[in-house]
Amino acid sequence: MIRVALDAMGGDKGVHEVVCGAAMLSVSPRPVQVLLVGDPDAINGVLVDQKYDPRWIQIVPASGTVSMGDNPRQALLKNPNCSINVAARLVRDGQADALVSAGHTGATILAAADCFQRLPGIRRTALAAVYPTEQRHGPKGDPFALMLDVGATVGSTAEDLVAFGVMGSAYAKIISDNPSPRVALLSNGTEPNKGTPSIVAAHERLTQLSSVNFVGNVEGLDIPKGTVDVIVCDGFLGNVVLKMLEGVSEVFSDLAADAYARKFLWRLGLTMLSQGLRQLKSMTDWKQYGGAPVLGFDHVVIKAHGRSNARAIRNAIKVAAKAVDRDLCEQIRVGMAGGST
Amino acid sequence: MIRVALDAMGGDKGVHEVVCGAAMLSVSPRPVQVLLVGDPDAINGVLVDQKYDPRWIQIVPASGTVSMGDNPRQALLKNPNCSINVAARLVRDGQADALVSAGHTGATILAAADCFQRLPGIRRTALAAVYPTEQRHGPKGDPFALMLDVGATVGSTAEDLVAFGVMGSAYAKIISDNPSPRVALLSNGTEPNKGTPSIVAAHERLTQLSSVNFVGNVEGLDIPKGTVDVIVCDGFLGNVVLKMLEGVSEVFSDLAADAYARKFLWRLGLTMLSQGLRQLKSMTDWKQYGGAPVLGFDHVVIKAHGRSNARAIRNAIKVAAKAVDRDLCEQIRVGMAGGST
Numbered sequence: 022m023i024r025v026a027l028d029a030m031g032g033d034k035g036v037h038e039v040v041c042g043a044a045m046l047s048v049s050p051r052p053v054q055v056l057l058v059g060d061p062d063a064i065n066g067v068l069v070d071q072k073y074d075p076r077w078i079q080i081v082p083a084s085g086t087v088s089m090g091d092n093p094r095q096a097l098l099k100n101p102n103c104s105i106n107v108a109a110r111l112v113r114d115g116q117a118d119a120l121v122s123a124g125h126t127g128a129t130i131l132a133a134a135d136c137f138q139r140l141p142g143i144r145r146t147a148l149a150a151v152y153p154t155e156q157r158h159g160p161k162g163d164p165f166a167l168m169l170d171v172g173a174t175v176g177s178t179a180e181d182l183v184a185f186g187v188m189g190s191a192y193a194k195i196i197s198d199n200p201s202p203r204v205a206l207l208s209n210g211t212e213p214n215k216g217t218p219s220i221v222a223a224h225e226r227l228t229q230l231s232s233v234n235f236v237g238n239v240e241g242l243d244i245p246k247g248t249v250d251v252i253v254c255d256g257f258l259g260n261v262v263l264k265m266l267e268g269v270s271e272v273f274s275d276l277a278a279d280a281y282a283r284k285f286l287w288r289l290g291l292t293m294l295s296q297g298l299r300q301l302k303s304m305t306d307w308k309q310y311g312g313a314p315v316l317g318f319d320h321v322v323i324k325a326h327g328r329s330n331a332r333a334i335r336n337a338i339k340v341a342a343k344a345v346d347r348d349l350c351e352q353i354r355v356g357m358a359g360g361s362t
Numbered sequence: 363m364i365r366v367a368l369d370a371m372g373g374d375k376g377v378h379e380v381v382c383g384a385a386m387l388s389v390s391p392r393p394v395q396v397l398l399v400g401d402p403d404a405i406n407g408v409l410v411d412q413k414y415d416p417r418w419i420q421i422v423p424a425s426g427t428v429s430m431g432d433n434p435r436q437a438l439l440k441n442p443n444c445s446i447n448v449a450a451r452l453v454r455d456g457q458a459d460a461l462v463s464a465g466h467t468g469a470t471i472l473a474a475a476d477c478f479q480r481l482p483g484i485r486r487t488a489l490a491a492v493y494p495t496e497q498r499h500g501p502k503g504d505p506f507a508l509m510l511d512v513g514a515t516v517g518s519t520a521e522d523l524v525a526f527g528v529m530g531s532a533y534a535k536i537i538s539d540n541p542s543p544r545v546a547l548l549s550n551g552t553e554p555n556k557g558t559p560s561i562v563a564a565h566e567r568l569t570q571l572s573s574v575n576f577v578g579n580v581e582g583l584d585i586p587k588g589t590v591d592v593i594v595c596d597g598f599l600g601n602v603v604l605k606m607l608e609g610v611s612e613v614f615s616d617l618a619a620d621a622y623a624r625k626f627l628w629r630l631g632l633t634m635l636s637q638g639l640r641q642l643k644s645m646t647d648w649k650q651y652g653g654a655p656v657l658g659f660d661h662v663v664i665k666a667h668g669r670s671n672a673r674a675i676r677n678a679i680k681v682a683a684k685a686v687d688r689d690l691c692e693q694i695r696v697g698m699a700g701g702s703t
Contacts, residue, residue, distance in 0.1 A: 155613045173550040175558050209514040209601040217516050217598060241605030245613045257558060258599060260550040262606060264582030269610050272496045272586045 022054055023342045026108040026117035029059030030086035031124020032334075033327040036063045039123055042334025044073035049335075052077040053342040056117050058108040059083050083107035086124060089327070093128035097135070105129055109136040112320050119321035119341040121312075123329045129322070130172070130315055137318040140350060142357040146317030147185050147256070148172035148324065149192060150263050154247020159199030167193050167202075168244070168252040169316065171259035179222035182206065182253055183230065186223075187356040188316040189251035190233045195347040196340060201234045202250035207258065208238040219255070232356040312337035314344065316353065321345050363395055364683045367449040367458035370400030371427035372465020373675075374668040377404045380464055383675025385414035390676075393418040394683040397458050399449040400424050424448035427465060430668070434469035438476070446470055450477040453661050460662035460682040462653075464670045470663070471513070471656055478659040481691060483698040487658030488526050488597070489513035489665065490533060491604050495588020500540030508534050508543075509585070509593040510657065512600035520563035523547065523594055524571065527564075528697040529657035530592035531574045536688040537681060542575045543591035548599065549579040560596070573697040653678035655685065657694065662686050 029039050036059060043055045044067075052074065057064050058081045065080070083104040087096040097106055105128050111117040113136035122129045130146065139146060149169035158166055169189050170177065177185070186204045193202035206224055208216035213224050215238055227235040239249055244262060254262070312333075315322040321344045325337035370380050377400060384396045385408075393415065398405050399422045406421070424445040428437040438447055446469050452458040454477035463470045471487065480487060490510035499507055510530050511518065518526070527545045534543035547565055549557035554565050556579055568576040580590055585603060595603070653674075656663040662685045666678035 155616060173556075175550070207602060209516070209598050241602040241607075242609035242612070244606050245609040257550050258602065261548060261582040261599065262602065265585050265603065265606065266582075268583035268586040271583070273614075275496060 023119070023345045024054040024056060024117045025119050025121055025338050025341050025345075026056045026058055026081075026111040027334075027338060028086070028104045028108045028120075028122035028124050028129075029057040029064050030083070030104040031122045031129075031327075032325070032329055033089070033123075034330065036060070037067050038329060038331045039334050040064055040067040041071055041331035042329070042338065043078055044068060044071040045331055046335045046338055047074040047077035048072055051339075053338055055079070055338060056081050056108070056111055058111065059086070059104045081107060081111060087128040089125060091125065091128070093125055093131050096125075097128060097131055105132045106135075109133055113137060118345045119323065121323045121325060121334075121337050121341050123325035123327055123334060123337070126172075126324055126327075129324050133315060133318055133320070133322050137320045137322075139317055140319055140354050140357065143184050143188075143317040143353075145170075145174065145177070145181050145184070146172075146315055147181075147188060149189060149314050149316055150259070151313060152263070152266060154245060156247035158247065158250045159193070159197040159202070161198055163197045163199075166247045166250055166252065168207075168254065168259055168263065170254065170256035171263045171313075172256045172315075173260040174256035176257075177219060177255040179219045179226060182219060182223035182255070183226050184317070184357065185253045186227050186233050186235065186251070187230070188353050189253060191349060191352040191356050192314055192316060192344070193250050195344055195349055195352065197250070199250060203236045204233050204251040204253060205236050205239040205243070205249040207244070207252050207254035207262075208240065210240065211238045213237070217255075223253075230359065232359055312340040314340075314349075319350050321349055364460070364686045365395040365397060365458045366460050366462055366679050366682050366686075367397045367399055367422075367452040368675075368679060369427070369445045369449045369461075369463035369465050369470075370398040370405050371424070371445040372463045372470075372668075373666070373670055374430070374464075375671065377401070378408050379670060379672050380675050381405055381408040382412055382672035383670070383679065384419055385409060385412040386672055387676045387679055388415040388418035389413055392680075394679055396420070396679060397422050397449070397452055399452065400427070400445045422448060422452060428469035430466060432466065432469070434466055434472050437466075438469060438472055446473045447476075450474055454478060459686045460664065462664045462666060462675075462678050462682050464666035464668055464675060464678070467513075467665055467668075470665050474656060474659055474661070474663045478661045478663075480658055481660055481695050481698065484525050484529075484658040484694075486511075486515065486518070486522050486525070487513075487656055488522075488529060490530060490655050490657055491600070492654060493604070493607060495586060497588035499588065499591045500534070500538035500543070502539055504538045504540075507588045507591055507593065509548075509595065509600055509604065511595065511597035512604045512654075513597045513656075514601040515597035517598075518560060518596040520560045520567060523560060523564035523596070524567045525658070525698065526594045527568050527574050527576065527592070528571070529694050530594060532690060532693040532697050533655055533657060533685070534592050536685055536690055536693065538591070540591060544577045545574050545592040545594060546577050546580040546584070546590040548585070548593050548595040548603075549581065551581065552579045554578070558596075564594075571700065573700055653681040655681075655690075660691050662690055 109132040147170035150171045323341040450473040488511035491512045664682040
């Protein structure tokens with residue numbers, strides 16, 4: 022039985038949405054054992070009004086949480102029994118199999134780094150983002166692609182980029198049931214000699230690596246199109262690109278709202294288009310895809326978006342359980358050793 | 363009188379659109395003297411069917427052009443009398459004041475580098491892109507911002523980024539009549555310590571530079587929003603970002619076309635919204651803003667988009683003439699010396 026340690030106190034919307042996500046999953050056809058880590062009173066205060074199956078939910082007490090404004094390193098040191106620390110230790114000590122948090126991203130990664138080991142050959146872990154694209158991916162026709170690293174760490178080496186490729190490929194295989202995800206490096210041209218020295222060197226090594234279906238370089242144009250399944254880049258570039266996608270989404274929402282408010286004819290047109298616009302909105306609103314994996318540790322870590330609602334939390338727990346079930350960490354280990362995963 | 367040397371043979375649409383752009387401007391209320399450089403037969407073949415004022419158009423013969431598939435360095439060496447080489451020499455020799463081309467970007471920059479000097483303190487020239495944003499800019503409420511470098515050159519130093527800030531500021535002042543354009547560095551966080559070592563060092567220097575209204579770092583989110591007037595970044599990042607904007611624009615066009623084709627109700631809705639969609643289209647279709655300056659040379663160089671139509675070419679010539687009239691190169695020189703431009 023797979024058990025997921027969930028930081029119940031993280032997330033912009035507070036304990037309510039997180040606990041509701043766990044409750045929702047407990048009464049679904051395929052529940053997952055969830056350890057809700059946080060203030061028992063607050064958790065019970067939410068659960069009392071929810072439909073849930075108590076056999077699938079266990080409360081583990083913790084005191085306090087890391088707030089968005091906190092310095093994560095200082096906050097974790099100051100409060101060893103805050104919810105993310107306790108949740109990470111549950112996984113380290115074998116009482117849970119995966120860590121899920123909608124809280125402070127930096128604190129989640131630091132707590133994981135304190136408790137877990139990096140897999141062999143992984144110098145730097147990566148935060149991967151799942152984002153919607155025009156083209157579909159894998160045999161299930163998933164409407165989203167994977168990009169990593171988006172964790173804002175600067176200065177990836179060629180080795181780091183190769184490892185990101187291996188990790189992204191392993192994750193896409195498991196989550197999208199895609200036997201051979203197409204992996205590409207993000208660069209300023211498709212030719213092998215385009216990009217920074219790290220990118221050029223990573224290109225050469227990925228070409229020789231049998232465990233990854235490396236298809237070469239892609240350009241900025243290919244990000245929204247979704248030409249490939251996994252895009253590999255430095256964390257600085259990934260951060261700028263991901264925030265820009267978020268910005269584009271917000272601008273389009275603003276413009277649609279403006280059109281709706283301004284003219285009756287436009288309002289009528291928007292109403293007629295509502296079904297099509299929902300599709301567009303789901304494409305631009307990448308926030309709905311709650312779970313972003315932190316890859317490279319010897320345990321599964323899923324960072325749900327801070328703005329996750331109950332449904333997104335439920336999805337993040339399901340994704341974590343699936344990654345454990347399919348042995349993500351072992352797949353990455355094999356891939357790093359050069360074998361076919 | 364300002365004279366613009368225009369490569370008549372460049373551009374994806376061939377000689378027709380380029381020559382029509384010059385013809386269109388010659389009969390406008392404020393014409394500019396244009397030297398059309400290229401095959402006289404081809405140029406005259408277009409002019410014969412156009413309304414134009416021959417007093418404002420002069421044909422300068424050249425043989426051949428650099429094609430998109432050519433290696434630009436080899437093509438320029440092989441054919442010293444190709445249109446872009448002849449046009450650049452006209453400017454070098456004082457027969458024209460500015461160079462405009464819709465042809466091969468690399469060839470345009472190389473021909474300029476062969477004929478012109480870099481301004482004092484400029485180690486690397488920059489290609490700047492004008493792109494549409496949600497927010498308006500300057501006293502005229504321009505709907506576009508400036509980003510540089512987007513020229514795909516890798517590895518800008520802190521000095522390069524500072525120079526890009528000075529050059530972008532000078533250009534925005536002149537083109538948008540904006541007395542104090544807000545200039546920012548693109549990074550992975552707003553704090554001064556965020557980003558690559560070059561960005562952190564450039565941040566410190568720009569803060570101390572009186573000639574630039576430096577407002578700090580912006581993030582990916584701020585690119586489509588248009589929070590600032592001039593965004594400074596490394597050419598690699600700028601290239602990825604700009605191509606991604608182009609990709610987003612294409613994806614939205616595809617989705618709209620798909621909605622139009624699929625359902626009568628959606629078609630009706632789109633028709634009702636057509637006026638609003640034109641606004642949206644003009645926002646995402648950055649290609650309509652024909653002229654991108656190449657900054658850092660001692661002469662004005664404007665690179666029009668390869669897909670420019672006659673109107674975009676006309677605008678690029680006007681922009682070049684305005685930059686000469688307001689003495690762009692001198693403004694950059696003063697800005698680099700630390701003075702207020």
